[in-house]
Amino acid sequence: MTPGFSYRRAASIKDAVTGISEGNGRILAGGTDLLGCLRDSVFTTNMVVSITGIKELKRIDETPGGGLSIGALATITEISESPVIRERYPALAQAAAEVASPQLRNQGTIGGNLCQKPRCWYYRGEFHCLRKGGDRCYAVAGENHYHCIFGGNGCYIVHPSDTAPALIVYGAEATIAGPAGMRKVSLENFFVPPAKEVTKETVLEAGEIVTAIVLPPPLAGLKSSYRKIRSRQSWDFALAGVALALRTSNGRVTDARIVLSGAAPVPWRLVDAENALIGKVPDPDSAKYTAALSVKDAQPLKHNAYKIPLFKGLIEEEVVNISQA
């Protein structure tokens, strides 16, 4: 029922890069997202290149400087269960544990999670929308309950990944291999907003693949968490999610990172709200203030205004929780 394509299993990263460089090749990692897209005719491909045989992508290694390097094929389960990640990057472990369902977490990889396609039901359905190369966005005047309140511009998806916001609060970087060699891109700049290009979700160019995610060593004393709200308790994307990282000194906030999921076409960093927290005592009042500030620029669509009080409540609750943790 899927359209015809050739299949090959790459022996090395270089082999994979060559494989997808011809025509419109696609990388297959866990396949949990790719196969659904092909079956639902979201896009087609003439070549599927499996990277599952490339051993060096299956790993979670500590780096010499005290950071961590996660191979693109590390599964979501491995990330949620890794003792190092749980201890040093708890927001990432929590985010991974909130992804989809146990089966999907066992099968899905971190590389695939970051490169997965959006979940807008028009995009996934029989609608030739803007992001698929069509001439209109159906979400604007349609059933936009689950669409974005920030950063919409022509297209109103929310970024589907739970792990991305958590990685961003830690300043993670993606290592990318391509026809022109290797490059590194901070995850914060990895995702492409529709304002820039509406048919693209990541900065990956033709023939490029993600090989690893590199996390710098965590700041001493950093507290971090990821919390996700959904309408069903498992197997459901975020209605709203927040990855939070705070560091305090003498009771006052010195560093803050707030990155949202379920809010915008890309993981949504709230720089104003972060700045507003700095220098404050992270008490219920400043939590409330930060939360209110967080949603002040929200631009809801017809059916998703609920996300404003939802994010407000979520951020306020999480800032209080983390400062009490």
Place this chain on the structure above:
Amino acid sequence: MNESERNIYYLRGIPVPETPPPGKDPAPWKKTDIVGTSIPRVDAYERVSGTARYPSDIHLPRMLYAAVLRCPHPHAEVMNVDTSAAEGMPGVRAVISGITSDTDFAWWYSKEIKTKIFDPLCRFEGEEVAAVAAETAYQAWDAVRAITVEYKVLPFIAEESKSLDSSSPLLHPNGNTAKTDKYSRGDVGAGFSEADIVLDETYRTECELHMPMELHGCVASWDNDRLTIWESAQGVYSIQSRIAEILGLPLSKVRVIGHYMGGGFGSKLQPGKYTVIAALLAKKTGRPVRLFLTREETFLAVGNRPPATMQLKAGVKKDGTLTALEFSCIATGGAYPANGTGLVDWLVRDLYLCPNVKTETKDVYINAGPSRPFRAPGHPQAAWALEQMMDALAEQIGMDPIELRLKNIPSFSQGREGNPPYTTTGLRECLSEGAKAFGWEQARKYSSGSKENGHVKRGVGVASALWFAGGGNPPSTAVVKLFSDGSVNLNMGASDIGTGTKTVMTMIVSEELGVKPEMVQIEYADTATTQYATPSGGSKTVPTEGPAVRAAALSVKQQLLSFAAADLKTDESSLTLRGDEVISMKDPLVKVKIHDVTGLKKRGVIVGVGYRGPNPERKVVNPFAAQFCEVEVNTMTGEVRIIRFLGCHDSGRVMNRLTYDNQVFGGITMGIGLAMTEARILDRDQTGKMVNRNLHDYKLPTSLDVPKEMKSLPIEKPDDTANTIGAKGLGEPVTIPTAAAVANAVYHAVDVRMMKTPITPLQLCQALEKGGKEGSK
């Protein structure tokens, strides 16, 4: 056969019930030995090990696979179908559509309006346009994609509230009203003026889809002029009669085999167009054809629980007397007459004592898939309205919600002509015993005062229910055969739709004949080899089939005793069956082993036929229920967590506690789906297409959405007037009050009324912001 071998067949020393004289009704069971115990399903091993063959497991030699092309628009006229490319594709053996000559058969969702199997006017997204049979499923689907159809796309209606607008397109020549029903008793005007408190609210339940685990479909095969269908169905005879009628075949030429099936919830009481299409393709190709729908197709074309908007006005006196109920509902059964408002006012008419009641329900057309009966049709919708209203009234008069309900318990059915009494009603006990077991009073106080939880509030809620049917009724014929070695064969036409019918029927045979359950073999759900039965639905299978099975077992016993009486040269009324022997009650030395009974040895088998007798005259047999739950609401985020549930049900005798509790927990789970997660979403303002047609976007509850603590407390009152086994139905009442109980608990926690399903942060967040319980924000 030696002694020890024979013992495997019998439960040694079990006193089986007295045998009535031939033609007399058996006395109600007093003490039972098998019925009422907790025995695992007789087919548990087959189901769990995967050896059970479901219709979707049927693979016949030379079988072809079929796929259906469906209209992608909610309303369109098929102008042209070009199948030439598809016909030439590899593996394709037949392509049929509205333009091929062999498909001109009528189809109806209900008899008022007939269409065709491939009607040129498609009134909902997913209506059948063409079909292919090919060597593999992939080839069939490739061919479906290669068919080109020219559609004239028409304006559509996606919301029942817009169906009757003058600007809306007409779906049928006589307008968009499928039917209007009115009911009235007493004088509601006078009732409201007597009331101390009158409330008037509008409630809504969203469209819910059945989503049984096994997909809808069948395998069809012709042997000359005889058609055999293996279908995932709730009843084989209802499939047989409909298909025979459509294809113009004698009933004897249509054999339908059901056996195992993976759930239906009402959506498989009848065949689908898929059944006819499979038969037509099989005829055309001369080969067996398998047509099972994809999951996506089942979202569009095999039924739903109709969305309903309900207005309820209620009056109550300060002492808790209900004075008037006025209910109106607009709902939609989709694009064809499909009883979109069926029974949706029943609880308002019948659940509580109230002299003045008026209801009006209107079923209107929209361009969406026709509804099919869905577990307790109409009732969960009505409960959502009525049971929240009862809660609101109780609050207004400062009375506990349980007390208000207890004040208004009827002993007779007010909604029916002549106010016939219920054979039994356990509504009072469901509420009061349930309240005790749940710890209602304490929980109610504790929850309201739970300020120490900060912004997470607890609440408890209750809702009660009755179910319109559930008494069972004739006809049913069952056959029990006793073989000369004492083992037993039960032959009945009913399907076991996963509720444990086979297990319960085995227990009845076992109870009457004293034979071990594992020595009973069941033949069932096959129109060629088993007896006529109505489909399994309406919570009527146990009370319908059970008495027939008991009668058949009794007939066997009577014949056996009379044969033994001849051997023992004694009067058969002095004889009884005990273990593996027939023994005189007067003289224990006068006895004969079953396998030595001459009459049985000569014939090789004793055949007993049992029929379902009539229900008691001028009485109503209904099951009753109350459910209780506790929730936690996060007032900052609108998240709701259900902490615990108690289902307290009066369904007469408990036949098997294990299958009983399965129903209670399953019903609550399904009710949680209605309450918390499920809703069909149509792209109402643009294309009218369904946007959430997959199991990810259409959210069935998962195991994390149901509470860890689920309890079942049966109120066991064997209903001896109802039928000879004393049981009433259970499968549907278990899901009626659930959603309303959750909504009431949420209200108790945060003072916000959930007028619409589902209860998610989508509506709760905003409602909480507008104002809930003081200090909650």
